[in-house]
Amino acid sequence: MEHERIVILAHEKFPGRAKTALGVMRYGDQEVKAVLDRDRAGERVNDHVGDVQDAPIVSSFEEAYEAADGDITALYIGIAPIGGGFEDSWRGDVIDAIEAGCDIVSGLHYFLSEDEEFATLAAEHDVELWDVREPHADLTVAGGASADVDADVVLTVGTDCSVGKMTASYEIVEAARAHGIDAAFIPTGQTGIMIEGWGNPIDRVISDFTAGAVEEMILEVGDDHDLLVVEGQGSIVHPAYSAVTCGILHGAMADGLVLCHETGREVVHGYESFDLPPLSEYIRLYETLAAPIHETSVVAGALNTRNVADDEDAVAAIEEYAETIGAPAADPVRDGADAIVEAIVDGLGGELGAGGTTR
Template identity: 40%
Template sequence: MLNAEHRVVLLQHGGLDNLRGKTGLAMLRHRSGPIVAVVDPDHAGCSLEQVTGIARSVPVVADLNAALAFEPEVAVVGLAPSGGQLPAAMRRDVRAALQAGLHLASGLHSRLAEDPEFAACRHPDRWIWDLRQEPQGLSVGQAAAAALPCRRVLAVGTDMAVGKMSACLELLAAAHRRQRPARFVGTGQAGILIAGQGVALDAVRVDYAAGAVETAVLQAGAGLAASDLVLIEGQGSLCHPASTATLPLIRGSQPTDLLLVHRAHQRTLDRVPAIPLPPLKELIAITEALAALARPQGAGPSPAVRALALNTARLNDNDAHAAVRDMEQTLQLPCTDLVRWGGEAVLDAIPS
């Protein structure tokens, strides 16, 4: 549906400066194709870089009609609100985008293509892509990805929204800079919108979740050699009481390598502070033990955590460097903030 050449306008209503807008913010940070405008009435006329810290020159406008001057082709819903429903304040601009002849992409749980008003506004030769849907023809996991010769790197997090997707995409960029073949498997709405494909894991019935991941990884790994990489976006956390995503990701991807993603100095779950995080050494041991299960005979060495991707977004440069040094000494593993300093240090830790 969405490809790298499409001229995108992000519908970011009220989400340009907070985690509600993490889908659009991720696209602004990582999408290589054109983003021609951002719609956010709260910040219309402001500098995108001053609001977000993202060094990208994109105009911020008040509504979709103002964005049309920049000739967008696809309107993308950039919000990830609680419950995944289309915010009422965005409805008018979605309607305006369709009436203007734009395509529409959304990762919400709301099925915009099934909305009668939107269907009536859509031009006959335009599409509405509701990406959060279960793929057809799924089967249960069979550990088939273990037969791929390539390295399969799965990001696992200590919490939700700690930067698993960003770590994978920065690692992908580092691999490209080093001319090491690598492909990315998106498993959430932002990752799929950036890559143009993937599997929306939270839309898949639990019995088929490992199989859905397996299919996506097999497709991504087709034709890759032993030193090449498939980078699998992590979801959720083993530490979170609301998350069931990590286990099917492990089962389906049959990883050769694990990348632990953690927010610097975080001791409890961000949104459930009553739940403490375990010491990272203990979590690494638990994760590696789980990843060693349900593997075919002859699948090679059990997966190991190769590095720590440390999210230091809340720290200044001096404190960020200190946090990285502390984690390296504590864990005896390579550690860096991939968004801040690039992914080369992690890339070096993954066997070739």
């Protein structure tokens, strides 16, 4: 499925609370024809965000469609309210998009394909309602085979949710490609799936299939690339989500891990009575838990310093982080991921990055 020319719905939330929209604009290869935000109609994307393709911000799908001379193939829902529901004020835009022959791509918990009005209309107009959080029906248990693919596998692991694992993964893929490495992103969450146009939403699969859903993706593309970067989820000591993290760790059978952390994070986000353990303990847990399935080690760190205003302070924080984890580190947003990629190449052995397959 290709969605090359798209409109992204981000009403009342662009850009600060439109994480999915920004992810697609930053890392996807879709051409963004317009962003829908009725609060900012008439402005442009680059008025707010500098490092992505520019596009007009308009108040409705209808306007976007006219401005693009009808050259639009899909509407993406680029925001997610708390709880993942569908807001009825978006209904008109979705209906107009379906009637204009556009597919709808959504990462909401609320499945558009189960909305009777949308489903009926989509059938009439022969368009697809793609709920990326709905796992496909053929998932099954892991076979312990991910290590058999030609590509080396790197997994981003975190100290908590929302520390920047997806962003770090994308920056690593981009930097690896700049180093001449044929790298691919393995999407495990809704934004990554929307960006890539494929993938398994690991947090929604049946728990028995958690590792299997990761393995399925690795087996599917692992012989076509030199390096796979698996987008991690959650944390191995998260009170609610550790099962997902553990399944990804064992399903990926990664050759190297990149430990992702955010400066100043000391307790679990949303579970503030739980302290984060020391960084050294995360490293020990991830490495010792992975080892019986596939030996691996933390080869680099990604530190999210968005909370650090001063550049020198950020440099100092990254240096301290690298020293603490005993591996090279960078803030991939501030500095790019070159240093991380070099550490991956060193950590996984010299052949990676020489071009071609590595084994």
